[in-house]
Amino acid sequence: MFPILLGTLFNLAFSNLNKAESFVKINLGIIDNTEYQKSPLKMTIAFVSTENNEQNGMFRVTLTDVAGADELLKNNKIDGYILMNKGATLVVKQNGLNQSILKSFLDDYNQSSATYASILKSDPTKYQELLLNSANRLDFLKASSSTNANPDTTLNYFYSLIAMACLYGGFMGMNEILSIQADMSSQAARLNLAPVHKMRVLVYDLLAAVAVHYSTILIVLAYVSFVLKVNFGDKIFFIMLLSLLGSMTGLAFGAFVGAALKKSEGVKIGILTGVTMSLSFFAGMMYVDIKYMIAKAAPIMAYINPANVITDGFYSLYYYDTYSRFFVNAGILCVFIFVLCFLTYMILRRRRYASI
Amino acid sequence: MIIQVKDLVKKYGDLVALDHFNLSVNEGEVFGLLGPNGSGKTTAINCILALLTIDNGTVEIFDKPMSPDAYDIKRDIGIVMQNVAVFNELTVFENINYFCGLYITDKKLRATLVDEAIEFVGLNEFRKFYPKKLSGGLLRRLNIACGIAHKPKLIILDEPTVAVDPQSRNNILEGIMRLNELGATIIYTSHYMEEVEQICSRIMIMDKGKSVALGTKEELRALAGLGEAASLNDVFLELTGTELRDQ
Numbered sequence: 050m051f052p053i054l055l056g057t058l059f060n061l062a063f064s065n066l067n068k069a070e071s072f073v074k075i076n077l078g079i080i081d082n083t084e085y086q087k088s089p090l091k092m093t094i095a096f097v098s099t100e101n102n103e104q105n106g107m108f109r110v111t112l113t114d115v116a117g118a119d120e121l122l123k124n125n126k127i128d129g130y131i132l133m134n135k136g137a138t139l140v141v142k143q144n145g146l147n148q149s150i151l152k153s154f155l156d157d158y159n160q161s162s163a164t165y166a167s168i169l170k171s172d173p174t175k176y177q178e179l180l181l182n183s184a185n186r187l188d189f190l191k192a193s194s195s196t197n198a199n200p201d202t203t204l205n206y207f208y209s210l211i212a213m214a215c216l217y218g219g220f221m222g223m224n225e226i227l228s229i230q231a232d233m234s235s236q237a238a239r240l241n242l243a244p245v246h247k248m249r250v251l252v253y254d255l256l257a258a259v260a261v262h263y264s265t266i267l268i269v270l271a272y273v274s275f276v277l278k279v280n281f282g283d284k285i286f287f288i289m290l291l292s293l294l295g296s297m298t299g300l301a302f303g304a305f306v307g308a309a310l311k312k313s314e315g316v317k318i319g320i321l322t323g324v325t326m327s328l329s330f331f332a333g334m335m336y337v338d339i340k341y342m343i344a345k346a347a348p349i350m351a352y353i354n355p356a357n358v359i360t361d362g363f364y365s366l367y368y369y370d371t372y373s374r375f376f377v378n379a380g381i382l383c384v385f386i387f388v389l390c391f392l393t394y395m396i397l398r399r400r401r402y403a404s405i
Numbered sequence: 406m407i408i409q410v411k412d413l414v415k416k417y418g419d420l421v422a423l424d425h426f427n428l429s430v431n432e433g434e435v436f437g438l439l440g441p442n443g444s445g446k447t448t449a450i451n452c453i454l455a456l457l458t459i460d461n462g463t464v465e466i467f468d469k470p471m472s473p474d475a476y477d478i479k480r481d482i483g484i485v486m487q488n489v490a491v492f493n494e495l496t497v498f499e500n501i502n503y504f505c506g507l508y509i510t511d512k513k514l515r516a517t518l519v520d521e522a523i524e525f526v527g528l529n530e531f532r533k534f535y536p537k538k539l540s541g542g543l544l545r546r547l548n549i550a551c552g553i554a555h556k557p558k559l560i561i562l563d564e565p566t567v568a569v570d571p572q573s574r575n576n577i578l579e580g581i582m583r584l585n586e587l588g589a590t591i592i593y594t595s596h597y598m599e600e601v602e603q604i605c606s607r608i609m610i611m612d613k614g615k616s617v618a619l620g621t622k623e624e625l626r627a628l629a630g631l632g633e634a635a636s637l638n639d640v641f642l643e644l645t646g647t648e649l650r651d652q
Contacts, residue, residue, distance in 0.1 A: 231456050234490075235486050235488040235489065235490035236490045236491070236492060238456065238486060238490060239484060239486060239490040239504065239551070239552075240507070241456060241473070242454055242456070242479060242482065242484050243479060243504070243507035243508060244476035244477070244479040244480040244507070244508060245476075245507050246474075246476070247474075398474070401455060401456065401457055401458040401459075401473055402456060402457055402458065
């Protein structure tokens, strides 16, 4: 229930985030002087301003004089202004995204105009060819998603939520181990006295737990996909495979904690809860940038965090066309499962207890 | 000799729970293990069954060294624990079937054995009941059925009649005697002297982790210096004292 509830809260919190990320026009001032009226910049500005193209225009232009521009800049009515005085100069008050865009635009204009001037000076017949090139230039670069998927930072929250739900299987795994530890219950003591190989008991118990827990993961996935309309992509088989591996990883992790820690049941549950939430946090469940900070500062930590590996697996299925990254993540999860199950068995086999 | 325990030592920190404890149980006998609270009866049982780590000594069952993975030995042992060890989520039938299934893999044979166990403890009318619906006496009978359904050669009962009414207790004791008549060796621990007196052929009295006395009822009376009219309770108090014990 908790992952479903948290996913619903995520959806409520993030539903308008994508709309809010739509581009906001930049307010640009232009000093209206003779040099500007004669320069090619005027035509360029007209092309990118909202005056002629309200929907796609980048800049909302205000023609003014220097004093007026300074006043507008001071009052934050414009993000910067351009002064034509033996070349184009950008005047801004502070650093920011809009100011960076203005600077890039002007740098590009200055570089291109210098290039074209140089070409025309050496060979004036290139005029028409230059015109065609500059017109076609916009077609050279075209944003294209490999899977027709749009980058969406909010997806990471939902993916890490599913990862957390997978790791919650650890409680079930721990429970299976407690049910076969003679010092934890009388039923387990009776089980320890039976002629049944510990490995067999462990495997059968964990398989049953996988079946139950995986069913709950599928329910959470279905809810997040169909009710909350979160996009996981269309690679259904691999999504289900990744969920299964995630569920098994969670169970194996809980089983290991249950077997390795010689503490009371309450302490084990507390430790498992703390570790699961920490791993989910570092996978970006509460603050998405943490994931990228860790990947940059300590990449190995990203690979040994099962929550992050699961989250990354979902993201790679959504965003990438190839499966190489997915198979790396799946492989890491398989290693986790094997190592944790093996360590659990080694701890449990031939175990005697100091007290019962 | 079914069980041979030599020089067993078990410590819980500074507390010596078993102090060079020795035990021999012959095949076919009903062996009683008596002792005050904290004398080490249950610890001895758990060490013999390789559930607990031991600090010194050896344990052999069926002339083989006992260990946690001695599955061939475990196959012929039945345990009735002091605490009721059944699953509340399963019915009477399902509980007995589950625990019997740990020993008997043949489904047909297991079905027969489970029916016989239910009949043996008198739980026929309660096959579909869950443990929570059973009285204390019926729960104890279920506990016994789970431990003996697979017809083991050695049965260890650790205080099986705690909190049970006299009628149910009598029924349980008669059942234990029937098991012995069918060939099982029984180790029986209890606080109830009259039970031990009734069913046990040989009795060991333990105190502070050691064997204080061992023998038949008559031998114990003689050891305590008491006459034939003395009860086992009198013998016990004479040999262990009347001082109150902490668990």
